Amino acid sequence: MARITYETRKDWQNYHLTLTNDIDDYGIFDREEEGCCAKGSPLSGPELFRATRGPLHDYIAKAVKDRVAAGMIGRAWSFAPLAGSNRRELDLTGLQGCTRATAADLHPDCSDAPEDVAFVRGGTTLRCLVEWAKNLSPRRSIMTSGTHLGPTVAGGFGTASHGSRLGFGGLQDMVMGMHLITGEKESVWIEPARAPVLSGAAASRFATRIIRSDAMFDDALIHLGGMGIVNGVALRLAPYHSYNVLAVVHPLWPDWEAQVEQGRFREIAAQLGHDDDPAFYEVTIDPFDNDGTRDAIHLMYFIAPPGLLPPDGGDGTPLPHAGDSIAGFAKELVRRKSESEAHGLWPEGFSAFSYYKGLVREFYGAFTLPITPASPALGWEHLHRDVVTGNAPGALYNASYAIRRDEVGRALPLILSAARDLEPAFLNTIRFVTRPSGTLAFTRFEETAVIEIDGLSDNLPDALPDEVPDEARAWGVFTKTGAMKIRTEFDLNGIDYSMHWAKLGQLDAPKVERDFGPRDDPASPIGRWRATRTALLAPEARAVFVNDALRTYKLVP
Ligand SMILES: Cc1cc2nc3c(=O)[nH]c(=O)nc-3n(C[C@H](O)[C@H](O)[C@H](O)COP(=O)(O)OP(=O)(O)OC[C@H]3O[C@@H](n4cnc5c(N)ncnc54)[C@H](O)[C@@H]3O)c2cc1C
Incomplete structure (x- = not known):
């Protein structure tokens, strides 16, 4: 059973020592009994996501009850205060696991073959993902990564991290759909209408709401820790080379x-x-x-x-x-x-x-x-x-x-x-x-x-x-x-x-506004990102998913 245990971390530091914080409630997500992530999960994709949502809902419920902001930490590789800046944080490096889709999981209009679609939990590191994928038959890999395979999938794509794969985008361009835990009881499967991935039956095994929208999917992709907890994603695998x-x-x-x-x-x-x-x-x-x-x-x-x-x-x-x-x-x-x-x-x-x-x-x-x-x-x-x-x-x-x-x-x-x-x-x-x-x-x-x-x-x-x-x-x-x-x-x-x-x-906020604003224009990128955030998160959870970077950039109220 997946669970979260809490401890206190005084003088917690991120990987780059650019952020120090006393974290009163440092939650550690644990699904250890499932074993080594790179071996792959015996669970089906929908069951993989279903198995971990419970403790994540509980994490939100606890924050709502205590009226505190509660963050999520991947590998804490961000130099900016996106992860680890609150008094309550959840270390999601234990939220690992990969499995392949089956034909029954996929939407009838999905143009990808099941063997090219992976269900990947948000805390899975890119290392784990590539090691798992290379042992598939036929072998698979990923299209891109940053210079290192240390980051988690959710932390990597949610900041638009990238490498230099020619003719390709960033890590977010491997993501086909996302399972976001958005409230005490609510969770959303979101995928673009232009390229549906999962059948309604598969997604409703683990999500309470299914959204097929190009615009909302694009908004939610670069989540910056503000769109709920990424329990997992459907990720397009690449041929192994x-x-x-x-x-x-x-x-x-x-x-x-x-x-x-x-x-x-x-x-x-x-x-x-x-x-x-x-x-x-x-x-x-x-x-x-x-x-x-x-x-x-x-x-x-x-x-x-x-x-x-x-x-x-x-x-x-x-x-x-x-x-x-x-x-x-x-x-x-x-x-x-x-x-x-x-x-x-x-x-x-x-x-x-x-x-x-x-x-x-x-x-x-x-x-x-x-x-x-x-x-x-x-x-x-x-x-x-x-x-x-x-x-x-x-x-x-x-x-x-x-x-x-x-x-x-x-x-x-x-x-x-x-x-x-x-x-x-x-x-x-x-x-x-x-x-x-x-x-x-x-x-x-x-x-x-x-x-x-x-x-x-x-x-x-x-x-x-x-x-x-x-x-x-x-x-x-x-x-x-x-x-x-x-x-x-x-x-x-x-x-x-x-x-x-x-x-x-x-x-800072003025630079962010120059590039993605105006902030109060609902048609601007910031305006659209905010509207989608409001639409995705349960009302009581909107004050939960904030961090110092989002506050500094004035992306959240
Ligand atoms: C050595 C090194 C090399 C790097 N190389 C590159 C590079 O080549 N290219 C590049 O673009 N960037 C690079 N980066 C930056 C790095 O890709 C980003 O900082 C990335 O966000 C790190 O992933 P992480 O798992 O550590 O996420 P974190 O830093 O822990 O988190 C990033 C954000 O994601 C959120 N988050 C994490 N997990 C979840 C989850 N499950 N659900 C919801 N939100 C979540 C956090 O709250 C935070 O807002 C590098 C960083 C380092 C330290």
Whole structure:
């Protein structure tokens, strides 16, 4: 039987140490007797969701009775105070489980085959999901994820988290329908009318209300913890592929900006040495490129040809992304500074970018050109790690700004200009998202480029107390300042941008209103999101589902 137990957590901290809170009632959702999530559940999809709704209704009833706000926590990977900011919170990492749909579960108009539709509980981590899916017959995987597989499904898609799968949206674009626990006794199955998923009989096994509406589904997707508890989702699985990897350090060439802006990614691949359509592309640039060398680290994945599977290069060696390099960079910086005679000055030529470049050369060494059928190839589960390298997440400051892809050329010099006069404590990675779903997706352009800022955080000494001295807090100021200066440059130069809901960069109510408002206009994205929230939540539950981020952004009254 699923249940919730409560304890008190003084000085609770989120993963990135950006939020500390005394949580008087820290609920822990437990369904342990069901065993390892990655093995899959013996329950049918409707029974999987039915089995966990009871304690979630009780959680809401208790909050209503006590007249308190009550939050939900996934892996608490959000830097922003979306999770863990209330005095009562529910840790939903135990709300795990996956099972496949059957033909009887599906709506007659569902165009997906049952083997491509999974029932996935909200607290399931992406790691668990991919491990479960790869053992299905035929094997399955997911279309996209962020850099790591640590986040939960509900926390990931509910903040419009994304990777850089070309021609695809964010995590929310894998979601076909949602089961939201919305009151003491009420719960909703919501799916788009344009693409119905579940039969009424299947959905009514676990939900008290069924909504088929394109607009309401789109509104509820980017839930930000404000639309009730995500008990589970129907999720579209992807065919299983192995991917060839191209990881090269190569300066940007004169046509690069035009190729990116026009989505000519195959030409970029060809220029880098492999003439094929990439499935994934991200590029890391050096914002401290004072000499105009335009040095860049390019990472691409290509679907490996079917048939004879190439050797799996997944020997457990971590394949780092830019954010993974920061803890190691900090430690090396401490070492170099202590060795440096010019103590107190930044070690000459040493930067976040140069350190990551070294890591790429070291860890991606097996992936050489040319890519042939004999080249190593990795499944999605091997391409991504669970946690940041060194598991010292507080070391990392991260902000993400979404811009129109066709403004990348205009944005690049502004990013460099923002870094001027700062120390090289951070780097920038650009990733791509196409036509993402969700009314409040911060990746709100038809073709979006997301500028990531990864760098040293001022929490560094807390994350690595034995290795980093307290004075190192000052290094985090460079990253923070760099992130803010990019915003200023974009504002001054008319680059339209939105900010990742779950990350840093001082997102506030006026910025949210500029991007998604006006707040009081029922036709604006905020107005529509709020109206759907009101329609979904039982009246007594509306004051329950709030958190500090929603309050700060004035998304809730
Ligand atoms: C190392 C690292 C790498 C990252 N990489 C990327 C990346 O590549 N791309 C990207 O876009 N983002 C990235 N992020 C951000 C990350 O994807 C988001 O912060 C995401 O929300 C984390 O998921 P979580 O399970 O930790 O959710 P949490 O942070 O715990 O919660 C996020 C929100 O979802 C709500 N919530 C959680 N579970 C439920 C539930 N079951 N029902 C209802 N509401 C719920 C919470 O209340 C909160 O409002 C990264 C973060 C880290 C730490």
